[in-house]
Amino acid sequence: xxxxxxxxxxxxxxxxxxxxxxxxxxxxxxxxxxxxxxxxxxxxxxxxxxxxxxxxxxxxxxxxxxxxxxxxxxxxxxxxxxxxxxxxxxxxxxxxxxxxxxxxxxxxxxxxxxxxxxxxxxxxxxxxxxxxxxxxxxxxxxxxxxxxxxxxxxxxxxxxxxxxxxxxxxxxxxxxxxxxxxxxxxxxxxxxxxxxxxxxxxxxxxxxxxxxxxxxxxxxxxxxxxxxxxxxxxxxxxxxxxxxxxxxxxxxxxxxxxxxxxxxxxxxxxxxxxxxxxxxxxxxxxxxxxxxxxxxxxxxxxxxxxxxxxxxxxxxxxxxxxxxxxxxxxxxxxxxxxxxxxxxxxxxxxxxxxxxxxxxxxxxxxxxxxxxxxxxxxxxxxxxxxxxxxxxxxxxxxxxxxxx
Amino acid sequence: xxxxxxxxxxxxxxxxxxxxxxxxxxxxxxxxxxxxxxxxxxxxxxxxxxxxxxxxxxxxxxxxxxxxxxxxxxxxxxxxxxxxxxxxxxxxxxxxxxxxxxxxxxxxxxxxxxxxxxxxxxxxxxxxxxxxxxxxxxxxxxxxxxxxxxxxxxxxxxxxxxxxxxxxxxxxxxxxxxxxxxxxxxxxxxxxxxxxxxxxxxxxxxxxxxxxxxxxxxxxxxxxxxxxxxxxxxxxxxxxxxxxxxxxxxxxxxxxxxxxxxxxxxxxxxxxxxxxxxxxxxxxxxxxxxxxxxxxxxxxxxxxxxxxxxxxxxxxxxxxxxxxxxxxxxxxxxxxxxxxxxxxxxxxxxxxxxxxxxxxxxxxxxxxxxxxxxxxxxxxxxxxxxxxxxxxxxxxxxxxxxxx
Numbered sequence: 008x009x010x011x012x013x014x015x016x017x018x019x020x021x022x023x024x025x026x027x028x029x030x031x032x033x034x035x036x037x038x039x040x041x042x043x044x045x046x047x048x049x050x051x052x053x054x055x056x057x058x059x060x061x062x063x064x065x066x067x068x069x070x071x072x073x074x075x076x077x078x079x080x081x082x083x084x085x086x087x088x089x090x091x092x093x094x095x096x097x098x099x100x101x102x103x104x105x106x107x108x109x110x111x112x113x114x115x116x117x118x119x120x121x122x123x124x125x126x127x128x129x130x131x132x133x134x135x136x137x138x139x140x141x142x143x144x145x146x147x148x149x150x151x152x153x154x155x156x157x158x159x160x161x162x163x164x165x166x167x168x169x170x171x172x173x174x175x176x177x178x179x180x181x182x183x184x185x186x187x188x189x190x191x192x193x194x195x196x197x198x199x200x201x202x203x204x205x206x207x208x209x210x211x212x213x214x215x216x217x218x219x220x221x222x223x224x225x226x227x228x229x230x231x232x233x234x235x236x237x238x239x240x241x242x243x244x245x246x247x248x249x250x251x252x253x254x255x256x257x258x259x260x261x262x263x264x265x266x267x268x269x270x271x272x273x274x275x276x277x278x279x280x281x282x283x284x285x286x287x288x289x290x291x292x293x294x295x296x297x298x299x300x301x302x303x304x305x306x307x308x309x310x311x312x313x314x315x316x317x318x319x320x321x322x323x324x325x326x327x328x329x330x331x332x333x334x335x336x337x338x339x340x341x342x343x344x345x346x347x348x349x350x351x352x353x354x355x356x357x358x359x360x361x362x363x364x365x366x367x368x369x370x371x372x373x374x375x376x377x378x379x380x381x382x383x384x385x386x387x388x389x390x391x392x393x394x395x396x397x398x399x400x401x402x403x404x405x406x407x408x409x410x411x
Numbered sequence: 412x413x414x415x416x417x418x419x420x421x422x423x424x425x426x427x428x429x430x431x432x433x434x435x436x437x438x439x440x441x442x443x444x445x446x447x448x449x450x451x452x453x454x455x456x457x458x459x460x461x462x463x464x465x466x467x468x469x470x471x472x473x474x475x476x477x478x479x480x481x482x483x484x485x486x487x488x489x490x491x492x493x494x495x496x497x498x499x500x501x502x503x504x505x506x507x508x509x510x511x512x513x514x515x516x517x518x519x520x521x522x523x524x525x526x527x528x529x530x531x532x533x534x535x536x537x538x539x540x541x542x543x544x545x546x547x548x549x550x551x552x553x554x555x556x557x558x559x560x561x562x563x564x565x566x567x568x569x570x571x572x573x574x575x576x577x578x579x580x581x582x583x584x585x586x587x588x589x590x591x592x593x594x595x596x597x598x599x600x601x602x603x604x605x606x607x608x609x610x611x612x613x614x615x616x617x618x619x620x621x622x623x624x625x626x627x628x629x630x631x632x633x634x635x636x637x638x639x640x641x642x643x644x645x646x647x648x649x650x651x652x653x654x655x656x657x658x659x660x661x662x663x664x665x666x667x668x669x670x671x672x673x674x675x676x677x678x679x680x681x682x683x684x685x686x687x688x689x690x691x692x693x694x695x696x697x698x699x700x701x702x703x704x705x706x707x708x709x710x711x712x713x714x715x716x717x718x719x720x721x722x723x724x725x726x727x728x729x730x731x732x733x734x735x736x737x738x739x740x741x742x743x744x745x746x747x748x749x750x751x752x753x754x755x756x757x758x759x760x761x762x763x764x765x766x767x768x769x770x771x772x773x774x775x776x777x778x779x780x781x782x783x784x785x786x787x788x789x790x791x792x793x794x795x796x797x798x799x800x801x802x803x804x805x806x807x808x809x810x811x812x813x814x815x
Contacts, residue, residue, distance in 0.1 A: 026464070034453075034462040041462070041685070044448035049438075058438040058445070060430070060654035088492055089683045096678040100504055104518075104542060114508075114518045130677075137677045138508060250464035252685040273534075273541045274500040279493045281445070281656040282683065 012358065012405040015398050020359035022395045027178075027337035028386040029250050029303075036302050037248040040289045047288050049281060057280035063272050064264070069283035073256040075293040076211070077242060078224050084258045085267060088278050091243035091255035095205060096134050098239050098257075101270045102168065103138055107201035108236065108266040113168060121205075122160060122170035124152040126340060126368030126379050128178040131171045131207070135370070142370035143167065147180055151188035158195045165198035169205050175222045176210040176336030179368050179381040183334065189223040194232035204229070204238045210336040211242060212300045215308050218334065226258060235260045244286060246303075246337065247296060254286050310384040310392045314339055317396035321404070327378075328403065339382040340368075341399070347406045348377045354402035360395050416762065416809040419802050424763035426799045431582075431741035432790040433654050433707075440706050441652040444693045451692050453685060461684035467676050468668070473687035477660040479697040480615070481646060482628050488662045489671060492682050495647035495659035499609060500538050502643055502661075505674045506572065507542055511605035512640065512670040517572060525609075526564060526574035528556040530744060530772030530783050532582040532611070535575045539774070546774035547571065551584055555592035562599045569602035573609050579626045580614040580740030583772050583785040587738065593627040598636035608633070608642040614740040615646060616704045619712050622738060630662060639664045648690060650707075650741065651700060658690050714788040714796045718743055721800035725808070731782075732807065743786040744772075745803070751810045752781045758806035764799050 049058045052068050064070065065086025074081035087094055103119070106112040113119045120141040123132060127147070135142050143160060146153040152170070161167050172192070174184040184192075192204055204225060211222045229237040236259070244253035257267060290296050315332045318341065322328050327344030343351050348365035355362050363381045366374040382399065384392045453462045456472050468474065469490025478485035491498055507523070510516040517523045524545040527536060531551070539546050547564060550557040556574070565571050576596070578588040588596075596608055608629060615626045633641040640663070648657035661671060694700045719736045722745065726732050731748030747755055752769035759766050767785045770778040786803065788796045 028464050031460060031463075034460065037462075041451075041453050042449045045446045045450070047445075049445050056435060056438065058441075058653040058656055059435075060432050060649070062655075090679045090681075093679040100508060104504060104507060130680075133677050137674070245464070249462040249685070251466075251681050252462060252683045270541070273537050275494045275497040276534075277494075277655050279656045279683065279686065281653070282686070 010397070010401070012354070012401040015401050016358045018359070020394060020398065022360045022387055022391055022398070024383050024387065024395050025361055025363045026386065027383045029246055030306065030386050030388065033303055033306055033385070034249055036299060037289065040248055040285055043289075044285055047285050049284070051280070051284055055280070057284045060276045062280060063275065063277045064268055065278055066280045066283040066287070068287050069254060069280070072287050072290070072292070073242070073258070076296065077208070077240060077256065077258045079226055079240070079258045083226065083261060083264055084256055085264060086278065086283050087255045087257060089252050089255065089282070090245070091207070091209070091241040092130055094241055094255055094257045095131070095207065097271070098205070099134055099138055099140070105270060107203065108262050110201040116166070118166040119168055120164065120166045122152070122157060122167060123370050124171065124177075125370070126179055126381070127171055128173060128207070129363070129367045131205070132370045141166070144370060145170070147177070147182055149182050151182055151184035154188055154191045158191065161195060161197040161199070161202060163198060167197070168199050168201060169203040171205050171207065173207045173209055174225065175208065175220055176213060176333060178209065178336060179338035180340045181331045181333030181336055181338070183220050184223065186223060189225060189228055190232070193225065193228035193234060193237065202237065206238050206240045208240055208242045209246070212296060213246060213303070213337070214300065214335045215304060215311055216334045220334065226260065230260070236262050239263065247299060248286065248289070252282065254283050307385060309389055311339065313389060313393040314382055314384050314396040317393060318400060321397065321400040325404070325407065337383060337385055339384065341380040341382055341403070343378045343380065343403055344407060345376045345378050347403070347410065348374060348380055350406040350409070351380060351399070351403045354405050355399050358398045358402055360398045360402070362399070414801070414805070416758070416805040419805050420762045422763070424798060424802065426764045426791055426795055426802070428787050428791065428799050429765055429767045430790065431787045433650055434710065434790050434792065437707055437710055437789070438653055440703060441693065444652055444689060447693075448689055451689050453688070455684070455688055459684070461688045464680040466684060467679065467681045468672055469682055470684045470687040470691070472691050473658060473684070476691050476694070476696070477646070477662070480700065481612070481644060481660065481662050483630055483644070483662045487630065487665060487668055488660055489668060490682065490687050491659045491661060493656055493659065493686070494649070495611070495613070495645040496534055498645055498659055498661045499535070499611065501675070502609070503538055503542055503544070509674060511607065512666050514605040520570070522570040523572055524568065524570045526556070526561060526571060527774050528575065528581075529774070530583055530785070531575055532577060533767070533771045535609070535611070536774045545570070548774060549574070551581070551586055553586050555586055555588035558592055558595045562595065565599060565601040565603070565606060567602060571601070572603050572605060573607040575609050575611065577611045577613055578629070579612065579624055580617060580737060582613065582740060583742035584744045585735045585737030585740055585742070587624050588627065590627060593629060593632055594636070597629065597632035597638060597641065606641065610642050610644045612644055612646045613650070616700060617650060617707070617741070618704065618739045619708060619715055620738045624738065630664065634664070640666050643667065651703060652690065652693070656686065658687050711789060713793055715743065717793060717797040718786055718788050718800040721797060722804060725801065725804040729808070729811065741787060741789055743788065745784040745786055745807070747782045747784065747807055748811060749780045749782050751807070751814065752778060752784055754810040754813070755784060755803070755807045758809050759803050762802045762806055764802045764806070766803070
């Protein structure tokens with residue numbers, strides 16, 4: 008007899024499925040980064056004493072490493088601290104306080120807006136909310152944002168200063184921006200002359216299948232389209248080595264990098280170059296990183312499979328229910344019938360499974376159809392992930408039953 | 412025959428005396444922090460995996476360590492990244508964007524001002540300049556800012572939202588705030604209800620003499636005066652361990668720390684806890700830090716002595732020339748006769764000695780009397796520091812001669 012929701016509750020589980028955190032076994036893959044830290048010393052290839060102040064755009068070899076990863080000239084790549092989120096925050100804060108290069112500070116205008124493909128990344132939206140930036144939801148397809156909608160919006164409204172993009176294995180829908188979408192984003196006319204693509208290339212190397220999709224080179228696409236300053240590219244090693252102690256990168260046009268340097272030089276005398284040095288010595292080059300990511304995939308893939316096969320077994324054919332089978336990244340999106348996402352989260356919680364709040368993937372936390380759930384299978388161990396997926400499915404089925 | 416300025420030029424030296432950077436021999440004192448990094452592991456005392464995301468206010472034991480250093484409750488101390496400068500920048504940026512707790516964002520007002528004791532720290536003033544904050548120079552005495560001036564200003568002008576303070580061994584004059592000055596700063600009525608002391612306790616443990624002066628506990632002083640939210644305290648291990656890879660601290664009232672957490676949580680998922688763990692394990696406690704600082708002092712004191720004894724030998728009695736003999740910190744201030752600082756810097760440069768630009772210690776880089784020079788003796792080796800002091804003295808004497 009299959010397990011019921013009430014049976015599941017009796018298991019008395021306590022599982023946290025809220026955040027896309029690497030599991031300890033993933034962090035262990037980079038054990039050498041801790042264990043052999045003492046062998047790295049403090050002198051860079053160029054003889055820079057990484058212990059001391061300076062090099063506000065990062066250690067040259069860390070910038071070169073980032074340049075390999077992002078297929079961009081090292082002079083256009085900044086190696087920074089442990090968080091790409093803080094680079095995105097600061098880019099927006101600099102826009103608000105100082106303005107984009109050659110343009111007035113956004114704080115001088117009444118209305119500043121951003122396009123937000125939904126479902127999207129809650130922390131992107133939280134920055135906009137904090138800064139008082141009006142968020143315009145954009146329908147998301149499997150190949151990226153709805154471009155007809157995007158083009159119409161940016162052509163008409165000069166308050167729209169940017170769009171959030173996770174171009175590969177998008178958080179949380181797994182969307183992969185098509186070449187056509189990328190080209191249109193790079194080329195579209197915008198009413199705001201200081202419009203920016205906030206290009207969060209978080210999952211560039213985070214494949215879950217043999218088909219290693221390639222992130223478009225948005226800097227080249229923008230330059231080719233005559234909009235060389237349009238893209239701010241963000242990337243991070245947080246889901247490569249350590250969530251809290253990786254290295255983040257910012258890449259953009261020479262003019263934007265000069266702008267970044269000007270403002271960030273007021274803020275700090277430089278990033279932690281010792282951590283950058285350790286990372287470059289440990290990962291060595293792009294090939295080294297790609298090898299490491301294959302080992303992440305070996306750990307992550309079974310967890311994603313455990314969720315999607317459980318959903319397939321328990322939810323296939325249930326009217327109004329669907330989910331994606333991501334080819335990379337950290338999340339699975341589960342869609343309930345309209346109006347049941349919050350109730351499913353509440354029922355899952357009663358059954359011992361903490362999910363990201365329903366609506367989290369939408370601006371201001373409001374999913375207008377109350378149907379989207381973000382599932383983060385990376386952190387718990389494999390056995391638990393399968394159980395959690397079962398519990399989530401049971402909670403959803405119970406929510407449907409309740410309404411019947 | 413004593414060396415002349417022209418003799419000195421012929422030596423063809425190239426000496427950088429611009430910034431208060433630790434010398435390599437100082438960084439070597441903390442060699443174990445690099446060499447033994449592999450033995451620290453990644454688990455905190457409390458079992459926190461320091462490799463992963465989280466703990467936005469810092470690792471609990473790092474906060475407790477900071478609390479020991481700052482004589483404050485750990486709950487009121489934040490352990491952050493590698494730079495206290497960036498904490499100061501962000502506190503001001505948050506004020507501009509969001510406002511102090513319970514008050515409107517500064518960006519909504521036409522005029523925001525800060526009191527700037529001069530000479531002061533150029534990077535403090537650069538933040539204000541970048542943010543468009545009006546800077547009001549305040550005369551500086553040996554016991555701190557001119558309090559009659561400060562009290563009159565803050566009582567009268569609600570646009571004044573704060574004052575920059577380096578309370579111990581002040582950058583660059585070596586001033587030591589007296590207990591009376593501290594009490595008056597904590598207690599003075601201010602027209603702005605959201606007035607803040609930006610308390611940059613950069614040199615709290617950086618003594619150069621046997622008399623280890625004690626930084627006042629400004630948080631307690633403010634609380635006692637009925638202004639519990641008035642002080643933002645900043646401190647850093649950059650001049651304890653590594654200039655570019657230390658740990659910075661922010662301490663304030665519970666209300667201000669809650670405010671900080673709210674805004675910084677939008678910016679980042681947390682600081683580099685591995686570096687915090689390494690620091691706590693290496694320095695152990697306040698006593699461990701104090702021992703290390705004694706070794707810094709042994710390296711730094713002869714360099715400061717080389718400068719001041721050279722000045723004493725070559726400049727004593729020269730009309731209009733004076734300097735301070737600091738009891739701690741990183742700088743010596745040399746005062747030329749009015750109008751000769753810039754010329755002295757230019758002559759020193761011709762003789763191979765790069766000094767901080769004249770005026771750097773003043774808002775917008777303008778010393779109204781053009782007489783202040785900031786000497787940073789820490790970075791070059793001892794033999795070179797003595798030579799540099801000689802060259803600076805000769806450049807100053809030549810500048811005086813030129814005008815005679």
